[in-house]
Amino acid sequence: MEKKSVFKRISGSREALLAIILILLFIIVDSFNASFLTVSSIQQLIKNNAVTMIMALGMLCVMLVGGIDISIMSTLALSGMAIGMLLKYDYISGTVPAFLIAMAIGTACGLVVGLVISRVIVPPIIATMGFMYVYRAMAYLISNGGEWASASALGSFSDFATTKILGINCVIWIVIICYAFFFWFMKWTSLGRKFYAVGSNPEAAEISGIHVKNIKLLAYTIMGFLAGLGGALQVGIYASAMPNMQKGGEMDVIAACVIGGVSMSGGRGSVLGSLLGALILATIVKALPLVGIDSLAQNTFKGVLILVVVVVNAILQRIADRNALKERGI
Numbered sequence: 001m002e003k004k005s006v007f008k009r010i011s012g013s014r015e016a017l018l019a020i021i022l023i024l025l026f027i028i029v030d031s032f033n034a035s036f037l038t039v040s041s042i043q044q045l046i047k048n049n050a051v052t053m054i055m056a057l058g059m060l061c062v063m064l065v066g067g068i069d070i071s072i073m074s075t076l077a078l079s080g081m082a083i084g085m086l087l088k089y090d091y092i093s094g095t096v097p098a099f100l101i102a103m104a105i106g107t108a109c110g111l112v113v114g115l116v117i118s119r120v121i122v123p124p125i126i127a128t129m130g131f132m133y134v135y136r137a138m139a140y141l142i143s144n145g146g147e148w149a150s151a152s153a154l155g156s157f158s159d160f161a162t163t164k165i166l167g168i169n170c171v172i173w174i175v176i177i178c179y180a181f182f183f184w185f186m187k188w189t190s191l192g193r194k195f196y197a198v199g200s201n202p203e204a205a206e207i208s209g210i211h212v213k214n215i216k217l218l219a220y221t222i223m224g225f226l227a228g229l230g231g232a233l234q235v236g237i238y239a240s241a242m243p244n245m246q247k248g249g250e251m252d253v254i255a256a257c258v259i260g261g262v263s264m265s266g267g268r269g270s271v272l273g274s275l276l277g278a279l280i281l282a283t284i285v286k287a288l289p290l291v292g293i294d295s296l297a298q299n300t301f302k303g304v305l306i307l308v309v310v311v312v313n314a315i316l317q318r319i320a321d322r323n324a325l326k327e328r329g330i
Helices: 006-011 014-032 039-048 050-064 072-088 095-118 124-142 151-162 170-188 190-200 202-207 212-238 250-259 271-290 295-327
Strands: none
Touching: 014 271, 039 050, 039 170, 039 271, 050 072, 050 170, 050 190, 050 212, 050 250, 050 271, 072 095, 072 124, 072 151, 072 212, 072 250, 095 124, 095 151, 095 212, 151 170, 151 212, 170 190, 170 212, 170 271, 190 202, 190 212, 202 212, 250 271, 250 295, 271 295
């Protein structure tokens, strides 16, 4: 068997290419900001983008089964606003109860979305668009029309966002634990591999004994759970709870997955790719202001970036499929 060159191995690995791009971005940003490549700066970058990074794992699950969820930031706002108001009026106290309540609310929201999509068979984009407005409206409703919870109202809840364990911020530990778990779940469990089977070929997956509807339901429920976790993190990191928080942020989560090589048609993508995609997006967003690009232009740039990546992914996939057919002699 002919051995592949190092270049071919790297060019054939999406994750390796993403890692190289990330390293180059680090070098470029460091040339504009000499303090960027420091431990504290990298930790701050991860902490500031922890919500997007964690929710990219949920979006990975959803996109693997061929779905999409644009209601996630509304779920985040509802979950975060709920615990913000509960803490403000002393209905609960402490970090653990707040996190559990936020994750429970997020899980319930994701479950409802999943039921509508998997059982009622409503197209994901339509269903999640509707829930995006419903959940956001519910966030405003429980906030008494726009009331918000400040740092003083949250008490000790936001302390975890400034606490360090072994020199690493607690928020970053949560990111590490989530990625470690999903790396194991997707790669080493039969349930995780079913997500790929459902997204690649739902009919074949059903014939092979996989309950496709249940896997899709699980994907959206996981997404809701992580959105609830993201809501608690959002409130803790920024020490405030507002009904409009992370409005429009779902595009960053989708962009992180797309940049990371997750196919929007389902069946392809990895946990490592999602992580690298989120880090690349975060680094680009940090770099743009350094070269004088304002916030409006940043959104335009991100939109163009998503389109370019989608087109490139489609071209690369066609090339890969064509090469696979040549190897089979077809």
